[in-house]
Amino acid sequence: MLIEAAGLCAGYGDARVLHGVDLSVGEGEIVALLGRNGMGKTTTVKALMGLLPAMAGRIHMGGTDVTALPAHRRARLGLGLVPEGRRVFPTLTVEENLRATAVPGGRWSLPDVYALFPRLAERRSNFGNQLSGGEQQMLAIGRALLTDPRVLILDEATEGLAPVIRREIWATLARLKDEGQAILLADSRLQAILALADRAVILTKGEIAWTGATAALQADAELQRRHLAV
Template identity: 50%
Template sequence: MSAALQVEDIHSYYGKSHIIQGVSLEVRDGEIVTLLGRNGAGKSSTLKSISGLLTPKRGKVWMSGKETTGWPAYRIAQNGLSLVPEDRGIFGLLTVEENLRIAQRKSSPWSLKDIYGIFPRLEERRRNGGGQLSGGEQQMLSIARTLLNGPKLLMLDEPVEGLAPVIVEEIVDQIKKIRAAGVPILLVEQNLAVCTALADRHYILELGRIAYHGTGAQFIADEDARDRYLGVKAN
């Protein structure tokens, strides 16, 4: 199985603060991989370092075998990396369909029909303004809009944070459909039930370093690791 993303020993800084201290990970074609850790562990900063929003001072990043280390964010995005940020970033004054259409890339294999097939709730709300949507619907719109860019790799930063359980279930199902359509995913998420339902492999960050890596089955079986690094016990 080839790698959609390879990250090798990256080190990133905010000013003089050494935030990411030698992170290495990979996402293979067809996989969902989670990046876990307590608040402040460096999860979002790792995503920013991969996407070009934060430039690593050391280490290397490859996408589908092409080194992208040091590229500006727009060029990395053009190369097929899409990041759905925690703040969603939709346009509140535009309708759902306008939000989608302005994001659509001509070369994208995804059409509006495809999007509405995965997100029927968005089709129902297509004439509503982005600002009129619930938090869960805004999250769906943010993910859907990203798909219209035709990503080769999708990164999601806490997509179900603060959402009602019924909406969480809906988004989990949508993420499964996106993976089934051939888009590998790197997922940052605090909800362990979501992570274990979705992911093939798990990495745990602690103080800017990878402290644990295991398959889905290994992670579920390793209660000590979950308790030590995350301070939680899975159901």
């Protein structure tokens, strides 16, 4: 497995949010992390990235224990994050944002990102705060790809975006899947995720409520209603 968490517990201060979470992402696999709002998806992402310390459990990347490593060390080992809220550098241009994270000699280059997102090429001289929400999300994805991730983690990749932009982002993720990019996708757009992901993990109150193939989840309306319906 490229990344694997076993018995992962994490939270804020003394309050635990995650209670023994087990999940993994393998080569070329897309895994969906699902659950209603407040069930622990973002906390899981932060704990995997090293932005929150693990209170218990272990995290391994390619067999290496990274539980105690800081976020920048995990990034060097191949974790790329597209965070909730995008968080592009507002006073840097598109190209400066991209160059700031680019790993020399990585699988992705600046021309590759511009080919993936032609709109970024058109806006390469615009500052981050001059972009639309959709353009900022494209920039956040391109920036993460330039870190040469073995596993790309996306937290609410299409939140707050117009439908046409959401479709473009989903199409981009499908293209990345075709190219063999492993992805952990935390999102609430169930139908789009079911069409893309190989497996799903459902969180309820910080615990694994269900895990399995997305085909099984898609075929089980009662399971969807019980754990995911708003």
